[in-house]
Amino acid sequence: MFRPLSIFVGLRYTAAKRGNHFISFISLVSMLGLMLGVAALIVVLSVMNGFDRELRQRILGMVPHATLAGYADQGLDDWSVLREQVLAQSGVAGAAPYVQAQGMLTSRGRVQGVLVNGIDPVLEPGVSIIAQHMQAGELNDLVAGEYGIVLGELLARFLGVEVGDKVTLVLPEASISVAGVIPRLKRFDVIGIFSVGAELDANLAYIHMTDAARIKRMPAERVDGLRLKFDDLFTAPQQAQQIARSQSRPLYVNDWTRTHGNLFQAIQMEKRMIGLLLLLIVFVAAFNIVSTLVMVVTDKRSDIAILRTMGATPSTILRIFMVQGIVIGLIGTALGVVLGVTLALTVTDLVAWIERMLGIEFLSADVYFISYLPSQLIWSDVGMITLAAFAISFVATLYPAWRASRTQPAEALRYE
Known part of the structure; x- marks a missing residue:
């Protein structure tokens, strides 16, 4: 049986x-x-x-996994040395300098708040996917001293501009002159448009970091900090803190869990x-x-x-x-x-x-x-x-x- x-x-x-x-x-x-x-x-x-x-x-292809910056807006003068030390750490996939400013872009009577990132177009592809999502122009067209700007697709559409047009950046600082209080303005040429298909297309713009340092009245060799990219983004908070503690000077650490974790x-x-x-x-x-x-x-x-x-x-x-x-x-x-x-x-x-x-x-x-x-x-x-x-x-x-x-x-x- x-x-x-x-x-x-x-x-x-x-x-x-x-x-x-x-x-x-x-x-x-x-x-x-x-x-x-x-x-x-x-x-x-x-x-x-x-x-x-x-x-x-x-989103996290455009937003840094973590950033290292100087305290009290002091910036980093020897960022290239710090970058080499960071890249020597295990688990770090890339590091690039940045200079960041907030302001408003105006064109043809339209105004839109924007976050302006001053970048090195050569080093930026190591921490960002922007170079792979350019709809018009190239990231390498950003040249120091020429005041070119790369806009998000939704931002460019709202302002009604295309490659070759001009936009005006208004910074939240004013200069006092004999004519009174005058806001700080700077004209930029639109040299590229990117699209990642996210909300960042509506409020993000890129310029050369040397131009960003100039409009912020910083020394040309100084940057706000370093953008970091890690092999595993979920270990970014711990690794960034470890890197900061290994330095002899205090560094301010921020990571993606604070900006987009929710x-x-x-x-x-x-x-x-x-x-x-x-x-x-x-x-x-x-x-x-x-x-x-x-x-x-x-x-x-x-x-x-x-x-x-x-x-x-x-x-x-x-x-x-x-x-x-x-x-x-x-x-x-x-x-x-x-x-x-x-x-x-x-x-x-x-x-x-x-x-x-x-x-x-x-x-x-x-x-x-x-x-x-x-x-x-x-x-x-x-x-x-x-x-x-x-x-x-x-x-x-x-x-x-x-x-x-x-x-x-x-x-x-x-x-x-």
């Missing part, structure tokens, strides 16, 4: 064509519900991971909440497994009684019906994983095809920072979803199987 007996009988009950079609239908529904729940979890979490990746690459925390919170909500679908499917096995136990009372009279122990009966529930859970989970992984890998192309077929745009570039539905499949998420779904379906088999093991043969066969 096939051993062990519980697996043999449990598989026979699962594969057999039962006369009660309603039980078969409920079993199929519970399996499909488990499959859809698992697939939905994988797809939605993959899309959330895709949005997280796009935000990380686009945005990524919100995404992680949404991912967890959506995951928990979609997990309810798996719980509903598990309740269906419970109802299926309860009806099977009721339907097979006479078979259970015969097995008991032939020497089957309560633990054997328990395992028989646990096998049946586990098989339903395994099949539903496996089909859900296959469907979910397939959709997660193709959802970007699938949504794009639907947009072309229907002539609509789900994510407008004018509203959202990306115009397509991103997806990133993380296998650890797939593993956790699979384990959770199987664990829930396993727990769902315990009560019906225990109820079957408590069946008394004499009582079950009394009216047969």
Whole structure:
């Protein structure tokens, strides 16, 4: 005889064509519900991971992972020496100087607040992705003394300027003359436009760091600080603090968790909440497994009684019906994983095809920072979803199987 007996009988009950079609239908529904729940979890979490990746690459590609600056706006005169020391540290991917100023850009009667970054166009690509997202012009067109400026695409559109036009930078400092208080103004030539598809396109501009030092009335060789890029952005706060402590002078440290950390925390919170909500679908499917096995136990009372009279122990009966529930859970989970992984890998192309077929745009570039539905499949998420779904379906088999093991043969066969 096939051993062990519980697996043999449990598989026979699962594969057999039962006369009660309603039980078969409920079993199929519970399996499909488990499959859809698992697939939905994988797809939605993959899309959330895709949005997280796009935000990380686009926003944190422009925003420094960390910065080192002098205290009390003293700046750094020997920034090149400090840069070499920083690059010698493990985990540091790049370092570049910057001079930062806040002001307003005006053109054709329009005014927009802006954060102006004075950069070295040669070193900046080591800490920023701006060079890869230039829509017009080149970053290397920034030349010291020529007062060129690179604008974000939304900022240029608002001001109504293109490459070759002029804009006026107004700094929040005033000069006192015989004519009264005169704000500090400087004309710049627009030599480039960039677009990263994020809010930074509307309030960020780049000029050469020498020009930035001049308009801030700083020595030409002085900078505000160094922008740092790390191999692992999540270690940036700790590594930046360690680098600052290793220096003989005090340095002010800032990192991305202070400037944009709340945005990524919100995404992680949404991912967890959506995951928990979609997990309810798996719980509903598990309740269906419970109802299926309860009806099977009721339907097979006479078979259970015969097995008991032939020497089957309560633990054997328990395992028989646990096998049946586990098989339903395994099949539903496996089909859900296959469907979910397939959709997660193709959802970007699938949504794009639907947009072309229907002539609509789900994510407008004018509203959202990306115009397509991103997806990133993380296998650890797939593993956790699979384990959770199987664990829930396993727990769902315990009560019906225990109820079957408590069946008394004499009582079950009394009216047969």
